[in-house]
Amino acid sequence: MKIAVVGAGVVGIATAYELATDGHTVTVFDKSAAACEEASFANSGLVAPSMFLPYALPSAKGSAVLRFLDTGRRLTLSPWRSLQQMKSLRRWTHAYKPETHAKQLGIARQLGRYSAERLAHVLDYNQMEVERSEGQLVLVRTEQELQRFQTDLEALKNLEIACKVLSPDEARKLEPALHSAAPFHAALHLSADQVVNCRQFALELKAITQKMGVNYQFGADLQDLGQQSHPTLTLLNTQGAETFTADHVVLCTSQVPRPLLATQHLHIPLVELHGYALSVAVREPLNAPRSAVHVLHDNLVINRLGNRIRVSAGAELGPKPQVKHEQVVNAMYRALELYFPGAANYPAGTQVWHGTRHATTDGLPAVGPSGVPSVWLNIGHGACGWTWACGSARLLADQIAGRPTTLTLTSMSPDRLSR
Template identity: 30%
Template sequence: MRILIIGAGVIGLSSAYYLSRAGYDVTVVDRHEEVASETSFGNGGQLSYSYVAPLAGPGVVSKLPRWLTQRDSPVRFRPKLSVEQWRWCFEFLSACTRARSELTTQKLLSLSFLSRTLMHELIAAEPSLDFDFVRSGKLVLHRDAKSMQSAVDLLAFQRTLGCEQLALSAEACVEIEPALAHARPFLAGGIHTPSEDTADCRRFCNGLEAVLRERGVRFLMNTPIDALKSGATGVEAICNGAPLAVDRIVIASGAGAARLLKPLGIRVAIYPIKGYSLTFDLQPHIAAPHVSITDFAHKVVYARLGERLRVGGIADIDGYSLDADPARFATLRKETATLFPEVAQSAAAGEWIGLRPATPHGLPIVGPTRYPNLWLNVGHGALGFTLATGSAALLADGLAGSNNRELSSAFVLSH
């Protein structure tokens, strides 16, 4: 069977890996010259298996005034004259209940734990892959006692879902990560999760591309898809005015999926959430973290990638534009200077912007559509790297007609 995968980011390439391993004839097509040229290029670098709670949560409504009025808010909403945006926002608000958030978290944890197992197996199976992968563990820092207590109160629930986490004092956080010594005076404590990993998503994609090419997977780079059209034999992918000769099509095109599918009458509730990152080149003897760090209050993450520090954050709900807001980069620099002043003072940083393909409820969409030859692997939001291997394995199982993985139905598009 010939399978065409549209999208050469981490989701598309992971899909290609598991489908090719299952014996399918796979081709990957992408509009860019290189793989991982969009959202997979400069993400936060955290493989955060235990922190998958959706953005839609019971406390969101009370935060809306800040999101709408404060320019430096970690989450910012810019209203537009867009039916697509407002429909997504209303669906997002309807998902902001405790019951829905907890159910979504349970489903995402099942998928993330599967992804963790598969990522570790993939690394063992493909020794040529080199992408700054480290089993670093993760510290989520809290700056005030109330926030810390709320996190502690969640530990029992998280443990019932299989998470192994510890509540630590501020002193214990500094013992685990000495680079936090400067920040000790304004830390209330932290939650430590030893099982989390860090890695460079773009390097993972580059390595996976090399593995796939050796396996015989074809790549059509710098090749945009003109349109998807329904024909006598199902959906056709039109490229340069003609359909590509394939048997199945997998959409893994991130934030662009909704607009690509719309002419077919398929609505996927995906809207882009703009994220920003900085990458600092680290000098010797600079006090930079080795443990993965999340600043809970400011929603900024820090991940060491070899001799670089990736600093990521920001969630701007303001459409498909990739125009940069300099104030958002300034916010990341300011927060870096607060926690790790030597990093901020000693190194220039590369800047990046990407569009996270988010669903209102936070669950990705993995599985078939009403067209028998058209499948989806989309809508992973900020968790694309974390969920990539598990989602790809579910997709491969589904295409093979296998029901081996019990959680697969939770991610299928509702018709």
């Protein structure tokens, strides 16, 4: 079949790969000038079936508000800048329901595990060489904080996702450069989590899909989706508006493009959480992290990507601020010097990136039929898009093929969210 994929971030490229593997003729459109220019550009690279990812799922109302305020005090501007931010926060925190949270977390982890298996398969099958490292160390500041995780640790055990509680000395055996003054009481070692360079993977996979016959068109902004006998895309490019007809269309645009909200009634409620990533060259590998170190108290991750270190932090709500917030960026530099002093070579190359996570209000992605005939969604992956990309791509391709899917899809179906 002839399939149009809209969006060339990691989710769109992984989807194009799975569809081409199934023998479809695939064309990918993206409004940017190149692939992975948005959320997939410089994320932390954590592939974490454990779901120990900052802002992975909506959390308890009270603690989420406190967490945002806490983050706000130390890492971001006040999150109460506008009514839209208040609305976003309300959507995010109201989505937390204690009775369903554990179930959703379980589904998120199953998708994470399935996706990690798919990623391993894609890497291995195509003999891809991508920057990667094994394991995530989550630093916990107090005994009370550690105790709060007891139920969650049990849940991880039940899902056979390895997690060990380590003392600071044991943690330093895994991350020897972790500074002696680093403030933590214990660490969770999640050995099934890993760091893989998302953009590098996606760009290599794009080249592989091109060899499989996938065609990419950049600078093509989806404006409308008509429904004649087949779905027809209207795309705006430098030459003007062009149309493209396909048997199926898959939107991998992270959120539903604005023009379609009105014409197609594809209302998927999403919350935007903007965050920052600081990438710096390694000065002394012996002083640098080996894999991922997640400072739970600050929702901040410091990890190694080849000969660079990446620090990611921050969650700003509502419309994306035009300027990078100095306080957040300074806090990331300070954290790097606190946990891994002397590791970075700032003059050799420093980049600060400001990206957006589009999260559904229950935290799970929207993967499946959109409600509009032959139009499919693979969007709303929020803070876990890299972790879930390869799995959700395969699940979507199986649905289009009418095959049974490896995971039950009810909890990821877009119609649970549409109104």
